[in-house]
Amino acid sequence: MNNDVFTFLVGGKAGEGVKKAGSVASHIFSSMGRHVFQMDDYMSLIRGGHNFSVISTAHRWISSHYMKANLVVNFDKRSCETHVNDIAENGIMIFNSDEQELENGIGIPLTSEAEKYPMKNLMFGVGAVAILAATIGFEKEEMNQIIKDEYPRGIENNIEFASTIYDIVYPDCGNKFFLEKGDRERPIITGNEAISLGAIAGGLDVYYGYPMTPASTILHTLAREAENFGLAVVHAESEIAVINMAIGSAFTGARAMVGTSGGGFALMTEGLSLAGITEAPVLIILSQRPGPATGVPTYTEQADLAFALSAGHGDFLRIVASPTTVREAYYLTAEMLDLVWKFQTPGILLTEKHLSESSMTVEIDLEKSKWAEPKMYKDGNYKRYQDKDDGISPMLFPPSKKIIKWNSYEHDELGITTEDAKKISFMHDKRNKKLETLIDYLKEQQIVKIIRGENNSNIFTYGSTYMSVLEALRCGSLNPTTVAPIYLNPLPIWELKEFKNQDNIVIEQSSTGQFTKLLKEKAGLNVRNTIKKYDGRPFDPLELSMKIKEVLE
C-alpha cells in the first residue's frame, strides 16, 4: 500500500534523548537525498513519562508520518506497551531486554550496556541510531561519522557503545531494509523555524513572546538568531504585555510579531482590539493545542478557528490565514507580515502543534518573499487617520515634526478623541473600507489550494490537516478534488463558489466542526459529511484513507 515509505519509530522516557535520536534519523534520511517527515509526540513533563518520535521517509515528497513503522525501537516497557500495534507488516521491533522479555521482537540489553558508561542516560539515543544504521545497511564508518557529528560529548564512549549495539543487532536484522538514495539533500526544519525565518524574510524587526507550547520555539529560535539578524527579541511578563509592546513598536515603524497559543491569545484579545482601532500592523502567530483552558499542552487541535476569526471586541478587520505545509508557513508568514502593514490592521497566522513542531524536508525559494514600504505620508498636513478611498491612511513615524497620534478611543482624522455622532460613524466607515480593498487585492493572489481529482466528491480541509489529507489520498490511491483555503478571513468565497452545491466532505481537527460551520455559513457550502479527529493526535494517513474511502462510497 505504502511500500514507497519507510518509517522509523523510537520511544522512551523524556530525558532519554528520544527526540534527538529522531532528528538524527531524519538527517540520515535527508542526507541520502530522501524526503522526510518527523512528528514528535511528547508529554508535558521534563523527565519520565513516554515520548516518541516517528519519522517517515520516501523517495518523493512526503507530508505526514505514518503510525505503522517498519522499525520500532523501544527504550522501555511502557514504549513496548504503547506501540504494540504500531509495527508494520514485515516490520521489526527492538526492545530493551533489561526491562522485560517479549516473544515478538528482538531484545537487546540496552540498559546494562549503557551502564558501562558514565553518561548512561544519554546512551539510549546513540543506541537507537546504531540500530537504525545497522538495519538500513550503513557501514560502521558511516555510522561513526554520524555519531561524531551529532553526539559530540564523549565521542569515544559513544562510538564504542554504538559499535557494541550495531554488532548485537546486525546478525538478526543487519541490512534488513533497503533505502534507495534520492536526488539531493534538503534542509529539515520545523514549522516554527519556517515561521521564524519567514518573518525575518518579511522584514521582522521585533518579536515579543511569553512561553507557551507549541509557540515557544518561535521565541527560542528568534532569541538565538536575534543578534545575527539585528532583531529585538523579548520574553515579556505576560501575553498582555506582549501584544501592547508590539503595538508600541509598530508605532515607530518596526515590524512586530508575537506568538502564543490559545490561552495566551485569549489574554491578547483586548490588545488585538487596540490594534484594530489604532490601525496598528501587528502579526500574531496562534499555534493551537487542544483546549479549552490549559487543555492538552503538547498535542494538536484546530479548535481556535472560530475564536481567531472573531477575537477582540468591536468591529474591525482581522486578517486570518493558516499555512498548509511547513514550506508554506515560511512564505505565508512573510506575506502576512507585509499584508498587515499594507492594510494597517492586525493579522493572525493560525497554525497547530502538528505544523509548529513537526519537521520536514523543504525547498524554499528565498527570492519569493519580499517586504514593501507601507503607504507613506508625502506632503501637506499630516492626519494619522486621513480618509482615503481605499480606507488606508498614509503613515509617518517618529521622530517627526508632524504630530502622529494613535488612539484607542474613537477619534477624528487627527487621532484626537471624539464622541461626536458623525465622526464616530465616519471613522467606522473609513476603517471598514479596508475589507473591500483587501478582497480586491486577494482576488489577484492564489489563496486557495485546489487539486483537481476525478471523483465526484470534493474534500475541504485547511491548516496542517491538509498534509495529512494529501498523504492519506496518496496511500489510499484516492482521487477526489481537494480544496484548502489558506485565507480564512476574508474567506475566499469567490473561489469556493463552484463547489457550493457539489458533494463536499470536510476533514478537520475540531470536535464541533468549526471549519465545517464556517464553510456552510460563509460560503454556503453543501457539506455531506465531516471527518473529525479530536484526541490531540494528528491523523494517521492509513486510518484517514480508510475513513475517506468509507465516506466516498
Place this chain on the structure above:
Amino acid sequence: MEDLKTGAEITWCPGCGNFGIFTAIRNAIPILEEKGIKRENVVITAGIGCHAKIFDYLNLSGIYGLHGRNCSNSEGIKIANPDLKVINFSGDANGLAEGLTHTMFAAKRNQDITFILHNNSVYALTTGQFSPLAEKGWKGPSTPRGSYEEPFNPMSLMIEAGATFVARSFAGDIKHLTDIMVQGVEHEGFSFIEVLQPAVPYHKWAEYRERVEYLEKEPETYFEAIKAAKEKHKFTIGVFYRTTRPVYHKELYDDHNPVTQKISREIRLDKIRKFLSDK
C-alpha cells in the same frame, strides 16, 4: 508653551490637579529642548482615566493606549527605537491596579522611560471608587462601608522593583514638578514620578497644601532611600532615590537600533541560506 497645546476641548473639572501637570510638562519640554533633547524625539503614552486626557491636549506624538497597558506601549516604543524619549502618563489605578505588573516589570528592567503617576487616590473617571493608593476606609460607590485595603507605598514599591529614579511631586507646586520632570526625562533609566494630584470632587486642595512637605535631603544609598520612603509621610515631595544601572535596551542589543539600523533584505537572505544549509 502654547504650541504644546492641540486646542482640543479640555474636559477636566475646573480646579483639577491635572491642569498643574499639564502646565508643568509644557514648561519642561522647552527646558529639555534647551538641554539638547529634540521635541520630535519626545513621544508620549497615556492609559485610560482622567489623567490620560492629557494625551489629547498635549501636541506631541504618541499612543493613547488601553486602561493599564500603556506602559507596555512605552516599552515597545523604546525597544524598537531607543532614540525616542518616552513619557508615560498613568493614573494610580491605570498604573498600580490594572497595569501593576507592567509598571513593576518596566522598573525591574530599568527601561529608559519616564513614568508619571497622577495620584488622585481614586478611580476618578469611573466615579470615585477606591484606588490602590486610597486610604483604608475610603468610601466610594464600590466600598460603601469603606475600603478594606491598606494603600501601596509607591516610593518603596518602585525602589524595590528596580526603578533608578524615584520621586514625588505635587500638582500644586509647578516649579518643583517641572524640575522633577526635567530630571526624570534626563535620567537614563526608569524614572518614576508620583504626582499628588487633587481631584476636586473628592479632595480639598487646602488639605494637600497644608500637608505637603519637602524632603530635606536626597537619600544617598538604597537603604537610606527605603528608609525615607517608609518613614516620611505620603505628602513628602522630592527625589527619594537615584542610581545608575544598565538600561534594558542596551542590555538587549547594545548600541544597535532595530528601526534605524535594519539589516537589509540581501543580508537577511544570505543568512537564512546559511541557516538552512546547516539544517
